[in-house]
Amino acid sequence: MSMTEQIKDNDKKVVIELQNVKRDFMVGDEIVHALRGVSFTIREGEFVTIMGKSGSGKSTLLNQLGCLDTPSSGEYYLDGVSVRKMSKSQRATLRNRKIGFIFQNYNLLPKTTSVENVELPLMYNPDVSVRERHERAVEALKAVGLGERLYHKSNQMSGGQMQRVAIARALVNNPAVILADEATGNLDTRTSFEILVLFQKLHVEGRTIIFVTHNPDIARYASRNIQLRDGRVISDEYNRDIMNAAEGLAALPANSDE
Ligand SMILES: Nc1ncnc2c1ncn2[C@@H]1O[C@H](COP(=O)(O)OP(=O)(O)O)[C@@H](O)[C@H]1O
């Protein structure tokens, strides 16, 4: 499927469904309404950015989507399973099997090779042998362009390379959804474009991606954008004119790294 023709495909499987999700926090005697009733459905193959100013509820929402937290009320179905009714350990298993996380700070084990970092999510899966684990990690690293750096340690790599390792680690379990939290937040412009090219490649390959950011430029490369304000969805729009990150990268001035 080309990037421009995917607007809304109702034949695709629903991967994420939120129904009136609320999340309150008690702070002293006050209740903070971080999410005030969020509802949306995300289908397989969508590349969704979630945007909003600081304090709008992005991280709280991402913690819900990533099964790190549960709603105060409302329902969340991940790949058809109700997360609200699960125990903490059930949620941990679901998270490990269904979700690939990519963070701003990469969250790699320091002084550990790329292959070992990428193998990590498979360690908890008794169905995957040592050999298969290694093969899948190598395959994932090749897919993100790091076939030449399999045994480099994380502290010997640039930010862009570390983020590629993190993306490979997110892919290795073949998750239902990839959750990215400001994944280009620590990278310079050129490296951000390189990582965006990679996200668009994953999108074209049919991956489901949710990318939380405060940077409005990122939304131009995704297929849909959801905006939050004060814990509510204030807009939810499909992108009819998805920009091509590879073209953006090619158009950057040769010495630009700001
Ligand atoms: N663990 C928490 N305890 C208390 N208040 C919280 C907690 N997490 C978030 N909040 C509050 O919820 C609101 C939304 O926060 P957050 O989801 O972090 O927004 P964003 O990621 O968009 O900056 C803010 O008012 C924040 O102070």
Ligand SMILES: [Mg+2]
């Ligand atoms: Mg946040």
